[in-house]
Amino acid sequence: MSSAFHIHIGGAGVMIGDMLWKLYEKEHNETTQKNYIYQEVDGNHHPQTLFADLDDRMIYEVQRNKQIKFKKNSFLNGKEDTSSVYSKGAYTNGKEIVDEGLDFIRKQVETMDRLDQFIITTSISGGTGSGFSSLLMRRLNVDYGHKIKTNGFILFPSSDMSNSVLEIYNAMFSIKMTQEFFHSIIMFDNQSMYNVIDQQLDLDYLDYSHLNNVIAQIISSYTGLKRFNNISNSKLFQNMCPYPNLHYFIPSYGKMSSINDYIKKNQNQAQFIKYLTQKSIKLYQCPNNPQHLSTTLLLRQQEENPFYGKFDLTLQNLEHFYNQSPRVFQCTSSNYQVLSELASMKQTGIFFSNDASIVYRFRQFGQKFDQIYAKRAFVWTYVTEGLEEWEFSEGRESLAQLQDEYNQIITGSDYPNGSNLNHQQ
Ligand SMILES: Nc1nc2c(ncn2[C@@H]2O[C@H](COP(=O)(O)OP(=O)(O)OP(=O)(O)O)[C@@H](O)[C@H]2O)c(=O)[nH]1
Numbered sequence: 398m399s400s401a402f403h404i405h406i407g408g409a410g411v412m413i414g415d416m417l418w419k420l421y422e423k424e425h426n427e428t429t430q431k432n433y434i435y436q437e438v439d440g441n442h443h444p445q446t447l448f449a450d451l452d453d454r455m456i457y458e459v460q461r462n463k464q465i466k467f468k469k470n471s472f473l474n475g476k477e478d479t480s481s482v483y484s485k486g487a488y489t490n491g492k493e494i495v496d497e498g499l500d501f502i503r504k505q506v507e508t509m510d511r512l513d514q515f516i517i518t519t520s521i522s523g524g525t526g527s528g529f530s531s532l533l534m535r536r537l538n539v540d541y542g543h544k545i546k547t548n549g550f551i552l553f554p555s556s557d558m559s560n561s562v563l564e565i566y567n568a569m570f571s572i573k574m575t576q577e578f579f580h581s582i583i584m585f586d587n588q589s590m591y592n593v594i595d596q597q598l599d600l601d602y603l604d605y606s607h608l609n610n611v612i613a614q615i616i617s618s619y620t621g622l623k624r625f626n627n628i629s630n631s632k633l634f635q636n637m638c639p640y641p642n643l644h645y646f647i648p649s650y651g652k653m654s655s656i657n658d659y660i661k662k663n664q665n666q667a668q669f670i671k672y673l674t675q676k677s678i679k680l681y682q683c684p685n686n687p688q689h690l691s692t693t694l695l696l697r698q699q700e701e702n703p704f705y706g707k708f709d710l711t712l713q714n715l716e717h718f719y720n721q722s723p724r725v726f727q728c729t730s731s732n733y734q735v736l737s738e739l740a741s742m743k744q745t746g747i748f749f750s751n752d753a754s755i756v757y758r759f760r761q762f763g764q765k766f767d768q769i770y771a772k773r774a775f776v777w778t779y780v781t782e783g784l785e786e787w788e789f790s791e792g793r794e795s796l797a798q799l800q801d802e803y804n805q806i807i808t809g810s811d812y813p814n815g816s817n818l819n820h821q822q
């Protein structure tokens with residue numbers, strides 16, 4: 398029996414983790430493979446996880462929930478957050494607690510059956526989410542190397558929201574970590590999620606809990622393949638990477654409904670797929686058209702739906718590089734909700750795309766960075782906390798290299814229609 402270990406880092410990462418474990422708790426009775434994420438001691442199930450933050454406020458929020466039997470060594474905090482400075486997370490403040498964190502992970506992992514993956518949630522705009530994640534992931538990589546898959550569900554800076562200078566720097570320093578220490582990255586940004594949720598739900602207000610709920614639902618369906626159905630998910634993302642470095646995925650999720658609007662009618666499957674694959678519900682939005690290198694559809698409902706195995710023309714008609722058909726996974730379980738104003742749907746789906754159109758966002762992100770770095774704004778803030786100045790260009794070069802790799806595929810001879818694509822570079 399394989400197992401997964403969850404690591405939630407920084408304020409946003411910890412709150413996403415909080416939502417996720419609440420959801421797992423709701424799903425507990427239906428979960429057949431409990432050891433995948435829990436350790437069982439005397440009939441109690443203890444989450445195999447680490448919540449790590451440099452201050453204790455969010456951690457304290459998680460600990461308030463006494464229903465879930467977290468272990469003591471699932472919580473790691475320092476004395477003070479980073480005030481949004483990567484280098485405090487990666488060097489000064491982070492250094493004080495990283496060994497303890499690794500020890501907490503090791504002790505838990507030792508009790509697990511056969512660890513096959515780490516699942517990480519974090520926001521790389523934050524100083525802890527970027528800096529401490531980079532430090533911890535580098536150290537984990539030394540200890541666990543390439544034996545264990547590392548899958549990140551990661552918040553990137555939004556494109557239009559007024560990102561602070563520090564958020565842009567933090568995210569730029571993190572690109573290298575996403576390249577070197579992760580096998581797959583599922584990308585989100587708050588603004589895209591706001592848009593998609595607002596489009597699907599008619600709620601009076603939206604806050605972080607709604608955004609975190611969406612990410613939690615996606616992770617839950619992904620681990621649900623194993624937890625409910627004992628289907629291995631460990632190659633799901635790996636099989637979507639034509640090249641190992643191109644491991645960035647855009648998810649779409651639907652449908653959501655508030656309890657008040659819930660209409661109990663079956664959705665037509667073809668329309669449902671069409672809905673899920675439309676551009677406007679991506680949780681990391683790019684203005685240009687999708688350029689799918691590979692895609693996977695993950696559906697969740699109580700009974701397996703044979704329709705998707707036999708007749709997935711809507712999917713096959715999606716334009717793909719390499720003429721590959723999308724793969725379809727079915728997670729058979731109810732769709733639980735933690736937020737009481739949301740309805741538990743009969744069916745939900747996630748459409749994951751390894752979508753080369755993200756180069757647009759990478760380019761935009763690089764330009765923002767260049768503008769602020771040209772003025773050398775706040776460089777001193779990072780340097781006084783142990784960062785070497787060459788790391789600014791190292792981060793930028795990692796991004797440029799990644800852009801190049803995607804560009805080569807889009808314009809390369811690999812794809813006969815490459816030159817006709819609506820690619821903006
Ligand atoms: N989706 C979502 N975003 C959040 C949440 N909390 C904060 N954010 C956003 O995530 C970014 C990083 O914030 P945090 O995660 O709080 O920062 P951190 O990693 O703890 O880093 P420091 O506190 O600066 O040391 C900011 O842009 C916030 O707006 C959350 O619960 N959910």
Ligand SMILES: [Mg+2]
Nearest residue numbers: 407408478525
């Ligand atoms: Mg914080």
